[in-house]
Amino acid sequence: MSRTPVLEVNNLSVGYQTTKGVLEAVRKVDFSVYENEVVGLIGESGSGKSTLAYAIMRLLKNGAHVTEGSVKVLGQDLYNMDPETLRTFRWSNISMVFQSAMNALNPVMTVEQQIIDTLRFHDPSISKKAALELARELFRLVRIDPSRLKSYPHELSGGMRQRVIIAIAIALNPKFVIMDEPTTALDVVVQKSILDQIMELKERLGFSILFISHDFSLVSEIADRVAVMYCGRLVEVANSGTLSTPDGHHPYTEGLIHAIPRFTDKKTKLRGIPGTPPALDKIPSGCSFHPRCKYAEEVCSLQAPPIVKTEKSIVECHFHAKVGEHNG
Numbered sequence: 001m002s003r004t005p006v007l008e009v010n011n012l013s014v015g016y017q018t019t020k021g022v023l024e025a026v027r028k029v030d031f032s033v034y035e036n037e038v039v040g041l042i043g044e045s046g047s048g049k050s051t052l053a054y055a056i057m058r059l060l061k062n063g064a065h066v067t068e069g070s071v072k073v074l075g076q077d078l079y080n081m082d083p084e085t086l087r088t089f090r091w092s093n094i095s096m097v098f099q100s101a102m103n104a105l106n107p108v109m110t111v112e113q114q115i116i117d118t119l120r121f122h123d124p125s126i127s128k129k130a131a132l133e134l135a136r137e138l139f140r141l142v143r144i145d146p147s148r149l150k151s152y153p154h155e156l157s158g159g160m161r162q163r164v165i166i167a168i169a170i171a172l173n174p175k176f177v178i179m180d181e182p183t184t185a186l187d188v189v190v191q192k193s194i195l196d197q198i199m200e201l202k203e204r205l206g207f208s209i210l211f212i213s214h215d216f217s218l219v220s221e222i223a224d225r226v227a228v229m230y231c232g233r234l235v236e237v238a239n240s241g242t243l244s245t246p247d248g249h250h251p252y253t254e255g256l257i258h259a260i261p262r263f264t265d266k267k268t269k270l271r272g273i274p275g276t277p278p279a280l281d282k283i284p285s286g287c288s289f290h291p292r293c294k295y296a297e298e299v300c301s302l303q304a305p306p307i308v309k310t311e312k313s314i315v316e317c318h319f320h321a322k323v324g325e326h327n328g
């Protein structure tokens, strides 16, 4: 059965204008997200996850710009849209939950006003009364008592503010939602309840999610597939169910798996990935992971790795077949 993509990213590169020239933070990235799918996007800090997310939304700032490639949402090329079409297309088809709920909400407006403004901005014909009823319905959906609509952001707890952000992101019934570390600032119990709720809303309303996080165990639990980013490249896109062991995965993915206590049996020692990711102006030749990779051979510094499709994943590595418990 063929699946319908809601998001298609093709050969996408994004550069930052710096004093050292244009430095690429996203490098020739290809992937899709399909209907009703959750794809996790994982990688160490600075790997390019947020830059990729903002490029997908066509919301790049701070001197960042797309240098090549395309982004299609529901078959429509976002970078070929005129501003007016983009204005109506964005949020009603694709939306985003940003990292910091406090920064995403306006501190001097009640949350009711902010939700109503969002609804009326996209559909000026909707009456204030109908918008208010929708806002109440959205609050019920994210399990906040509608009486809290009159609150200002600072009057709500961190978990409630994040729920308001989620309510705004789904207000226009988008088919695809990017969630950039949506629960990072919250304590573990609140995190869990918001995640459960996100998954419930996804089932109920039928949207797909690109879920960005640096928490590998969390992502592999909730996502259907996990996209692993390193130095601006997607080095692997794996089916989540295959991530309980590192066998046959990318060496970087193996490192992420070994860094999680619950994925490691009692006999295996918990290990981190040696070294740190390189700066954008010092990306190594060949495979950019080779200086940190225990499987690396000469070819890894000389030639870009092949893209190999296996039963488990699409992986970009010369030696992925060597990766596993018995080789480390």
Ligand SMILES: Nc1ncnc2c1ncn2[C@@H]1O[C@H](COP(=O)(O)OP(=O)(O)OP(=O)(O)O)[C@@H](O)[C@H]1O
Pocket (backbone or CB within 6 Å): 016, 017, 018, 025, 043, 044, 045, 046, 047, 048, 049, 050, 051, 052, 062, 063, 214, 279, 280
């Ligand atoms: N305004 C900027 N100018 C130059 N380089 C930038 C700028 N913003 C980000 N970068 C660089 O782009 C790369 C990718 O950054 P990005 O924030 O997308 O990574 P990330 O994976 O989302 O990190 P985090 O998990 O910390 O949010 C990093 O090397 C970062 O230093």
